[in-house]
Amino acid sequence: MTKTSRFDLENEPLPARIAVGLNKVGLALKFQGWQAAGQRGLSPLQGQILSMLSTARGGLKPTVLAERLAVSAPTISDSVKALTTKGLVERRADERDARVSLVVLTTKGRAEARAAAGWPDFLAGAVEALDEAEQEAFWRGLVKMIATLQRDEQIPVSRMCITCTHFRPNAHRDASMPHHCAFVDAPMGARHLRLECPEHEEAVVAARNATWKRFTSSP
Numbered sequence: 001m002t003k004t005s006r007f008d009l010e011n012e013p014l015p016a017r018i019a020v021g022l023n024k025v026g027l028a029l030k031f032q033g034w035q036a037a038g039q040r041g042l043s044p045l046q047g048q049i050l051s052m053l054s055t056a057r058g059g060l061k062p063t064v065l066a067e068r069l070a071v072s073a074p075t076i077s078d079s080v081k082a083l084t085t086k087g088l089v090e091r092r093a094d095e096r097d098a099r100v101s102l103v104v105l106t107t108k109g110r111a112e113a114r115a116a117a118g119w120p121d122f123l124a125g126a127v128e129a130l131d132e133a134e135q136e137a138f139w140r141g142l143v144k145m146i147a148t149l150q151r152d153e154q155i156p157v158s159r160m161c162i163t164c165t166h167f168r169p170n171a172h173r174d175a176s177m178p179h180h181c182a183f184v185d186a187p188m189g190a191r192h193l194r195l196e197c198p199e200h201e202e203a204v205v206a207a208r209n210a211t212w213k214r215f216t217s218s219p
């Protein structure tokens, strides 16, 4: 049984302190994002569009970009126009349906997307201060938090393992790699869980709920 310390009585509860800590990290990210974007002549939203397109095979519809980035269609339209003028993206007809127009990265845009994706490098340095076991526990907790926020419709949907039709949580006895990805037919550990996977296919609601229950029932 855990002993009680006077800090248990005087401190804010741990969930509240974790929320304050995350808020501080969020502020640091926002500040760095604005600085980095400004240096390259991009708005943070334009940087996010480039990052999102870099993980999508074959481009994305503007409506999908708006949905994933939780902004309005006119806002996406303005940013796509600005990125087109800069030569970073272009419109292309969808090969499956010529009536559908997709936003795709140009070669210049792909290079810029790699730089935009590097915005949180300063955070990666801080995360490296954690040892391997701490990183894995942190990653698992983070994935769980993001999935909860997504289920509560507080953040845009991301293409993460937990909502994927190919994800089989706790399918193996090996505690270091308990999960399974049916798409590549390979076991996965918590450290392998993805937040933005190009192969992701959204599972139906009942399957998502069952996956969530099975995933969160493990220690």
Ligand code: SF4
Pocket (backbone or CB within 6 Å): 159, 160, 161, 162, 164, 165, 166, 167, 168, 180, 181, 182, 183, 184, 194, 197, 198, 199, 200, 201
């Ligand atoms: S296809 Fe991608 S998102 Fe789906 S389970 Fe495999 S790695 Fe995860």
